[in-house]
Amino acid sequence: MPLPAVWPARPPPIDPAWYYNANLALDMMYSSKPTAFMQAAQAAEHSPARKPPLLVADGLGMLVGQAARAFELWTGRTPDAQATLAHLRMLSQPPGGSSGKKA
Numbered sequence: 733m734p735l736p737a738v739w740p741a742r743p744p745p746i747d748p749a750w751y752y753n754a755n756l757a758l759d760m761m762y763s764s765k766p767t768a769f770m771q772a773a774q775a776a777e778h779s780p781a782r783k784p785p786l787l788v789a790d791g792l793g794m795l796v797g798q799a800a801r802a803f804e805l806w807t808g809r810t811p812d813a814q815a816t817l818a819h820l821r822m823l824s825q826p827p828g829g830s831s832g833k834k835a
Contacts, residue, residue, distance in 0.1 A: 743772035750775030754786060762792035764824045792824075793817055 746769075751757065766774065770788050777786040800813035800832035 733774055741768055743768040751786065752779065752781045752783060757786060757788045758791070758795070762790040762795065764826055791822060796820065806813040
């Protein structure tokens with residue numbers, strides 16, 4: 733089941749030059765499609781003024797990592813966070829397509 737789209741539909745008012753020097757653009761939101769912030773960062777990633785690489789990611793990896801650590805603290809067992817993240821990414825993809833996410 734795809735995750736719902738998120739608000740806002742417009743990117744935050746960030747000077748585009750910020751993206752040219754950044755190493756990571758992390759949006760704490762997660763959905764089945766890249767957010768407006770992630771789309772703006774991905775567009776800047778391909779600019780001639782950009783100093784590569786720029787990792788653009790949503791917050792799903794952080795959420796899974798935090799949940800895995802909490803599970804480990806409560807149960808003493810270490811879950812496979814990477815497999816869980818990959819499974820959630822697969823479930824959140826639209827039918828027949830890619831979510832466009834990197835991390």
